[in-house]
Amino acid sequence: MITLENQLVIVISGPGGVGKGTLVASLLDRDQRLWLSRSWTTRLRRKGEPMEAYHFTNREYFDQHIAAGGFLEWVDFLDYRQGTPLVQPPPKHDLLYEIDVFGAQQIRAHFPEALVIFVDAPSRQAQRDRLIGRGDPPEKIAARLAKASNELAVAQELGARIVINDNFERALAELEAVIQQRRACGSSR
Numbered sequence: 001m002i003t004l005e006n007q008l009v010i011v012i013s014g015p016g017g018v019g020k021g022t023l024v025a026s027l028l029d030r031d032q033r034l035w036l037s038r039s040w041t042t043r044l045r046r047k048g049e050p051m052e053a054y055h056f057t058n059r060e061y062f063d064q065h066i067a068a069g070g071f072l073e074w075v076d077f078l079d080y081r082q083g084t085p086l087v088q089p090p091p092k093h094d095l096l097y098e099i100d101v102f103g104a105q106q107i108r109a110h111f112p113e114a115l116v117i118f119v120d121a122p123s124r125q126a127q128r129d130r131l132i133g134r135g136d137p138p139e140k141i142a143a144r145l146a147k148a149s150n151e152l153a154v155a156q157e158l159g160a161r162i163v164i165n166d167n168f169e170r171a172l173a174e175l176e177a178v179i180q181q182r183r184a185c186g187s188s189r
Helices: 020-030 059-067 101-110 124-133 138-158 168-185
Strands: 009-013 034-037 071-077 080-085 094-098 115-120 161-164
Touching: 009 020, 009 101, 009 168, 020 034, 020 094, 020 168, 059 071, 059 080, 071 101, 080 101, 094 101, 101 115, 101 138, 115 138, 115 168, 124 138, 138 161, 161 168
Parallel strands: 009 094, 009 115, 034 094, 115 161
Antiparallel strands: 071 080
16 A cells, blocks of 8 residues: 655546656656656557656556456556556655546545546547657547547546646646645645
8 A cells, every 4th residue: 555644645647648758757857856656558659759758668568467467557558558556656756646537536535535547639630640740549549549538537526737838938837836826736646
């Protein structure tokens, strides 16, 4: 079990192709109090995707980790599995998760005071363009776009803070402001 003492739990989610990974990487560079829980995935690494983007593993090892109770949450997503391992952040660090919104629901069940932020593209066309730009195949693009509206609805049900990534620097500044605001409120999680 994860125990936190005066540490925030921050969940950043959003549909594929909205830029959440790039935003999270910049947040980590700029805020030394954040500690990222690296998700596991059984999918292949995309061309140009950094090795540290995920803990890439095979289905057999992933399933062994499930059986051992090693995930806070996990999901079958399109044609692969993805999950959030049980990890303990270092003292004096806020725990940051970059996961899909359905995983955010499960994190919220464990940490009711978690700060949930949903990053979205300014339009589905912009999301489509970004997915094409990163090399996703047409069938995966269609599946991600079909899922995006449902993901937004789930985020709204969770009371997530919605950040539109229409301008990277503005979106990054908004994420930083939301996190600083929660820290200033003194919430322990």
